[in-house]
Amino acid sequence: MKKIIYYYQTFTDLSPILIENTPVTHIHLSSIHFGLDNNKPYIHLNDNNPTDTKFNQLWKDMEKAQSLGIKIVLMVGGAGGAYEALFNNFDIYYLLLKEILSNKKMISGIDLDIEEYVELYNVKMLIRQIKSDFPSFTISMAPIQSSLEEDVQGMGGFCYKDLLKSPEGSLIDYFNGQFYSSYTKESYDDCIENGYPSNMIVMGMCGCDDFETKCSEIKKIVSSNEHFGGVFLWEYCLRIDGWASQLKKIMN
Numbered sequence: 001m002k003k004i005i006y007y008y009q010t011f012t013d014l015s016p017i018l019i020e021n022t023p024v025t026h027i028h029l030s031s032i033h034f035g036l037d038n039n040k041p042y043i044h045l046n047d048n049n050p051t052d053t054k055f056n057q058l059w060k061d062m063e064k065a066q067s068l069g070i071k072i073v074l075m076v077g078g079a080g081g082a083y084e085a086l087f088n089n090f091d092i093y094y095l096l097l098k099e100i101l102s103n104k105k106m107i108s109g110i111d112l113d114i115e116e117y118v119e120l121y122n123v124k125m126l127i128r129q130i131k132s133d134f135p136s137f138t139i140s141m142a143p144i145q146s147s148l149e150e151d152v153q154g155m156g157g158f159c160y161k162d163l164l165k166s167p168e169g170s171l172i173d174y175f176n177g178q179f180y181s182s183y184t185k186e187s188y189d190d191c192i193e194n195g196y197p198s199n200m201i202v203m204g205m206c207g208c209d210d211f212e213t214k215c216s217e218i219k220k221i222v223s224s225n226e227h228f229g230g231v232f233l234w235e236y237c238l239r240i241d242g243w244a245s246q247l248k249k250i251m252n
Helices: 053-067 083-088 090-103 120-133 160-165 167-171 185-193 211-224 243-251
Strands: 003-008 026-037 040-045 071-077 107-113 138-141 174-178 201-206 230-234
Touching: 003 201, 003 243, 026 053, 026 083, 026 090, 026 107, 040 090, 053 071, 071 083, 071 090, 071 138, 083 090, 083 120, 090 107, 090 120, 107 120, 120 138, 120 160, 120 167, 160 167, 174 230, 185 201, 185 211, 201 211, 211 243, 230 243
Parallel strands: 003 026, 003 230, 026 071, 071 107, 107 138, 138 174, 174 201, 201 230
Antiparallel strands: 026 040
């Protein structure tokens, strides 16, 4: 199944997609961060504890989405960081993350968006730990497109090909590629030619500028590669009407 993913960080009304036969396959709920408040370790969903009452409606919406067949994936990191704190005090911060993943039963995947320097062995350790604690979870990552097109260091300071070829690479389900600078079939083909399985590459757009042109590129891709992984939008609040349904029609 080709993925149609919304990243969801600005918590606006989800009712347009919480419908029967929704074209949306995944919501990547964003974003988890770690830090210290008066020297006390915390886990935050954006700027607040995930258990804060301000998120009561959010979690109800995630339960409804899950009941409609939408897969709920929790994103860790992104532009706000998370991994420096996590790996500097892994036993404490991972326990906070594990508690959220255990208590929020609608979550069935985790998205590791690493945009700060890390050691690759720590990333591998985290992937192994997640799979050990949550064997049925999917694991995705969100590299920029150049990190998939070429074997260069990504924003995390490591080469994704090195990770893919490692034993932990077999535990990664898909890459949400940030194709923000070149949303083209040529860029997608470069990733495939560089050795990434076609069904693991999800092409991400930031907002819906020039949407029809992007749709034309998706048409070219699916006409030549039936195993195309799918699409994502950063983020839900930037969508246009019919974004998901139009892309589903194209990909099917």
